Amino acid sequence: MNNSFWRKLSTHGILILGTIFMSAPVWVAFMSSTHAADTLFREGLQYWFGGHFFETYNEVLFVEGGVMKKVTALEMLGNSMILGLGFAIGKVVISMSAAYAIVYFRFRLATPLFWVIFLTLLLPLEVRIVPSYEVVAGLGLLNTHTGLIVPLIASATGTFFFRQYFKSVPEELLEAARLDNAGPMRFLIDVLVPLSKTMIAAIMIIMFVVGWNQYLWPLIMTTEENSYTIVIGIKQIYQVLSEGGELPQFQKAFALTILAVLPPVLVVLVFQSWFVKGLVESEK
Amino acid sequence: MSTLTLSGINKRYDNGAHAVRGVDMEISDGELIVFVGPSGCGKSTLLRMVAGLENITEGEMKIDGVRINETSPADRDVAMVFQNYALYPHMTVFRNMAYGLSNRGMAASEIEAKVRETAAMLRIGDYLERKPAQLSGGQRQRVAMGRAIVRSPKLFLFDEPLSNLDAKLRVQMRIEIKRLQRELGVTSIYVTHDQTEAMTLADRLAVINEGKVEQMGSPMDLYSDPKTLFVASFIGSPHINLLPASFEAGQLQVGATALPGFEGLPEAVPLMLGIRPEHIAQHPEGGIEISVDLVEQLGADSLIYGAVSGFDSAEPEELCVRAGEALQLAPGERIKLNFEVDRAMVFRTDNGERLV
Amino acid sequence: MKRVQFERSTVPYFFVAPQIAIIAVFFLWPAGQAIYQSFLLEDAFGISSQFVWFRNYEDTILNYAWLQSAGFTVVFSSLVTFFSLAIALLLAVKANEVLHGSSSYKTMLMWAYAVAPPVAGLMGNLMFNPFIGDLYAAMNAMGWDFNQKLDAFDAGFVVILISVWKQVSVNFIFFLSGLQGIPKGVMEAATLDCRSPTKRFWTITFPLLAPTTFFLMVINITYAFFETFGIIDTTTRGAPGGATNTLVYKVYTDGFLGADLGGSSAQSVILMLMVLALTVFQFRFIERKVHY
Numbered sequence: 001m002n003n004s005f006w007r008k009l010s011t012h013g014i015l016i017l018g019t020i021f022m023s024a025p026v027w028v029a030f031m032s033s034t035h036a037a038d039t040l041f042r043e044g045l046q047y048w049f050g051g052h053f054f055e056t057y058n059e060v061l062f063v064e065g066g067v068m069k070k071v072t073a074l075e076m077l078g079n080s081m082i083l084g085l086g087f088a089i090g091k092v093v094i095s096m097s098a099a100y101a102i103v104y105f106r107f108r109l110a111t112p113l114f115w116v117i118f119l120t121l122l123l124p125l126e127v128r129i130v131p132s133y134e135v136v137a138g139l140g141l142l143n144t145h146t147g148l149i150v151p152l153i154a155s156a157t158g159t160f161f162f163r164q165y166f167k168s169v170p171e172e173l174l175e176a177a178r179l180d181n182a183g184p185m186r187f188l189i190d191v192l193v194p195l196s197k198t199m200i201a202a203i204m205i206i207m208f209v210v211g212w213n214q215y216l217w218p219l220i221m222t223t224e225e226n227s228y229t230i231v232i233g234i235k236q237i238y239q240v241l242s243e244g245g246e247l248p249q250f251q252k253a254f255a256l257t258i259l260a261v262l263p264p265v266l267v268v269l270v271f272q273s274w275f276v277k278g279l280v281e282s283e284k
Numbered sequence: 285m286s287t288l289t290l291s292g293i294n295k296r297y298d299n300g301a302h303a304v305r306g307v308d309m310e311i312s313d314g315e316l317i318v319f320v321g322p323s324g325c326g327k328s329t330l331l332r333m334v335a336g337l338e339n340i341t342e343g344e345m346k347i348d349g350v351r352i353n354e355t356s357p358a359d360r361d362v363a364m365v366f367q368n369y370a371l372y373p374h375m376t377v378f379r380n381m382a383y384g385l386s387n388r389g390m391a392a393s394e395i396e397a398k399v400r401e402t403a404a405m406l407r408i409g410d411y412l413e414r415k416p417a418q419l420s421g422g423q424r425q426r427v428a429m430g431r432a433i434v435r436s437p438k439l440f441l442f443d444e445p446l447s448n449l450d451a452k453l454r455v456q457m458r459i460e461i462k463r464l465q466r467e468l469g470v471t472s473i474y475v476t477h478d479q480t481e482a483m484t485l486a487d488r489l490a491v492i493n494e495g496k497v498e499q500m501g502s503p504m505d506l507y508s509d510p511k512t513l514f515v516a517s518f519i520g521s522p523h524i525n526l527l528p529a530s531f532e533a534g535q536l537q538v539g540a541t542a543l544p545g546f547e548g549l550p551e552a553v554p555l556m557l558g559i560r561p562e563h564i565a566q567h568p569e570g571g572i573e574i575s576v577d578l579v580e581q582l583g584a585d586s587l588i589y590g591a592v593s594g595f596d597s598a599e600p601e602e603l604c605v606r607a608g609e610a611l612q613l614a615p616g617e618r619i620k621l622n623f624e625v626d627r628a629m630v631f632r633t634d635n636g637e638r639l640v
Numbered sequence: 641m642k643r644v645q646f647e648r649s650t651v652p653y654f655f656v657a658p659q660i661a662i663i664a665v666f667f668l669w670p671a672g673q674a675i676y677q678s679f680l681l682e683d684a685f686g687i688s689s690q691f692v693w694f695r696n697y698e699d700t701i702l703n704y705a706w707l708q709s710a711g712f713t714v715v716f717s718s719l720v721t722f723f724s725l726a727i728a729l730l731l732a733v734k735a736n737e738v739l740h741g742s743s744s745y746k747t748m749l750m751w752a753y754a755v756a757p758p759v760a761g762l763m764g765n766l767m768f769n770p771f772i773g774d775l776y777a778a779m780n781a782m783g784w785d786f787n788q789k790l791d792a793f794d795a796g797f798v799v800i801l802i803s804v805w806k807q808v809s810v811n812f813i814f815f816l817s818g819l820q821g822i823p824k825g826v827m828e829a830a831t832l833d834c835r836s837p838t839k840r841f842w843t844i845t846f847p848l849l850a851p852t853t854f855f856l857m858v859i860n861i862t863y864a865f866f867e868t869f870g871i872i873d874t875t876t877r878g879a880p881g882g883a884t885n886t887l888v889y890k891v892y893t894d895g896f897l898g899a900d901l902g903g904s905s906a907q908s909v910i911l912m913l914m915v916l917a918l919t920v921f922q923f924r925f926i927e928r929k930v931h932y
Contacts, residue, residue, distance in 0.1 A: 022809065025763045028767070045767070045772055098655060101653075104646055119667075123667070123912050127909075130901060154662045234759070276750070280813065336832075358831060368823065370826045370828065
């Protein structure tokens with residue numbers, strides 16, 4: 001009994017330490033964002049609420065800042081939302097339809113096209129940024145939502161996920177549908193999509209987070225401040241805040257950090273079980 | 285070679301479920317006891333408490349007179365065969381069997397000898413280098429048995445070990461388990477929900493219902509002399525016939541029929557008349573009449589099913605009769621039946637208590 | 641592939657077309673360009689270029705900065721992979737063990753998945769800020785003359801700490817799901833066979849998690865190579881003196897900031913080969929050896 005008591009205690013101890021390790025940075029960032037600039041500069045990081053919550057967040061969200069003082073955090077959040085949603089929806093639509101063709105049709109180029117799609121898994125965007133940038137620049141898509149979203153959709157992770165999932169759908173369904181005289185479009189819309197609803201939701205959640213958190217591509221793609229996503233914007237603004245002659249506005253940097261983290265974290269927390277399911281299934 | 289004593293064993297879960305309620309039991313050396321009961325009756329929980337996989341909320345458990353409530357599972361010296369075999373998938377058959385021995389500090393040469401001997405006994409000697417995934421269901425079952433046997437434990441625990449096998453293999457393994465247990469003479473507890481398995485294997489049978497031992501005894505005792513309605517209805521295949529009855533004016537009233545030969549039963553209490561199918565026979569002056577629905581020809585004998593006359597046709601009472609020969613009866617035909625009054629049983633419906 | 645399929649000649653092409661088109665324009669073409677440019681040498685003004693075969697590769701590989709970066713990348717990836725896996729495994733094992741409050745622990749340990757690497761980098765940077773960062777102060781108070789701007793070891797420490805922090809959640813989620821996938825009976829059989837929980841862990845649990853662990857190793861190496869870009873860019877930016885310059889960060893700085901297209905492309909191609917090797921390793925070695 002004694003032994004198991006100590007075991008329990010150490011188990012909870014380790015988990016609590018882990019929880020603190022994972023949460024403390026965001027907690028401290030949030031608490032510090034509610035203090036005044038001079039408090040932070042004089043006393044360092046803050047571990048409890050201060051009185052400047054509305055002041056800081058109001059200024060960050062609605063007053064134009066940045067290098068050129070042309071963008072508010074609200075606009076950047078809007079850009080991030082477009083990127084996250086556009087990426088998630090685009091990815092699901094495009095990869096689902098490609099996977100549908102590969103799994104449910106017999107056609108000549110099926111195998112070579114499958115390998116082309118597979119190839120994209122091998123080469124992350126990071127290793128081909130310079131030429132990708134040139135292509136997008138050549139098409140005149142810099143600082144546009146299209147140029148931001150579409151190149152990111154090229155990778156095949158979603159396609160592979162849907163391919164695995166479709167293969168696990170019982171064969172009899174297609175046989176039954178054909179006996180009921182359903183064509184490819186009917187089968188997709190009436191049978192497959194409704195059947196995959198939870199899977200689609202799970203993938204959308206993951207892709208939203210992945211899209212929202214994109215960094216390198218938006219960094220080189222967006223040269224105008226009002227195209228910035230929040231993840232890009234905070235870095236640029238942070239530099240301005242800490243340089244300059246006046247008092248560093250650390251509380252604003254912290255507030256922007258919290259704003260950048262909040263939407264994807266909320267999505268993950270609210271849809272936790274779907275998210276975990278999707279993540280674990282998709283990597284199999 | 286051990287005895288196991290359970291006294292006042294209770295199991296309550298944190299959510300308030302009371303899975304095992306005051307079980308007292310004495311299992312003597314070399315006995316094979318079967319726990320049988322419907323699913324969720326607590327029989328597996330009780331077995332797992334013996335293994336040490338579940339805590340004991342209340343009561344005391346002893347092996348050879350030594351209290352084991354607080355002893356860790358590995359130190360109880362019991363071996364268990366699990367329902368899904370629970371073989372270690374990453375280890376060869378040899379390693380599966382040797383694992384428990386080497387953890388107990390046995391010398392490698394001795395382990396080797398013991399594993400080979402046990403494997404030969406179970407006819408799995410050729411598969412020692414394979415992994416569980418490369419074996420058939422029956423072979424895995426043997427490995428699971430081997431892993432238990434090789435340890436020469438004080439107690440064998442079987443948790444529905446045959447439920448994943450097909451019917452033919454199940455009968456084969458049942459006979460083999462019985463034979464091995466006799467040979468090795470190790471005290472054993474076997475859990476099953478299959479009453480045929482229970483009847484054929486057990487030295488003694490414990491019928492468990494809602495966490496309590498309803499009755500414990502030899503299979504034949506339980507069959508011919510059940511103490512409760514539950515035991516009577518659970519043991520026996522086909523099931524015992526149960527007809528609602530009442531005792532009025534010195535006669536047992538079953539439907540519209542009055543049956544003589546019963547005495548001293550309480551009046552105004554709902555009763556249940558229980559008759560085993562083989563204790564009923566066709567008789568021209570029989571007191572019970574049925575209209576035949578169906579005859580199942582089993583070859584050596586046949587089972588006749590029919591609705592008993594004298595009951596509301598909206599709630600008919602079925603009766604099953606085991607006839608010694610192949611009978612040709614047409615559906616709808618009415619036959620009269622007689623039963624052996626001294627082998628009939630009467631139970632109280634409210635608490636299941638046996639009166640006659 | 642399915643046994644039963646539609647047999648239409650044009651319909652399937654209509655379904656794959658969008659993906660293939662995007663891949664062709666934004667993937668195949670740029671990747672081809674990268675390979676082509678890696679054989680070109682541009683003059684200082686970017687006006688003319690000549691085909692120089694493998695000279696860019698030679699220049700890259702024989703270059704001290706590249707070797708330093710490759711060395712750092714290897715050390716960095718190994719340490720990030722090791723520590724984030726080890727911490728996540730410990731937490732997952734413990735979270736799988738507790739009966740009460742396990743779902744709150746799970747939530748608290750997995751939500752950081754949603755934090756973008758550069759945001760994690762920024763937060764870390766503020767924690768280590770010489771003016772307000774308490775971690776910076778704590779390090780120095782402990783007698784460690786800590787300065788990530790000047791000392792290569794300290795800079796590496798900061799970058800690794802943040803990268804590990806960011807990756808623990810993903811690993812935790814996968815380890816926990818792997819642990820939950822181990823049949824309960826197997827663990828119970830082990831408690832009957834083996835007294836010591838520690839020994840049970842190393843002889844049963846850990847080997848049964850091997851597929852998850854190897855899969856996560858590949859994921860983590862890929863993460864350490866590529867996704868930590870955002871962390872490097874928001875903390876050390878390769879400083880001091882290129883000591884924390886990962887290969888990917890170097891491709892970016894040389895190509896974008898340094899405008900050395902040929903050299904940057906050659907580095908890209910070398911990185912592609914590394915990813916290819918990792919994938920081949922994953923498929924050939926792991927998929928075959930680890931499964932039982």
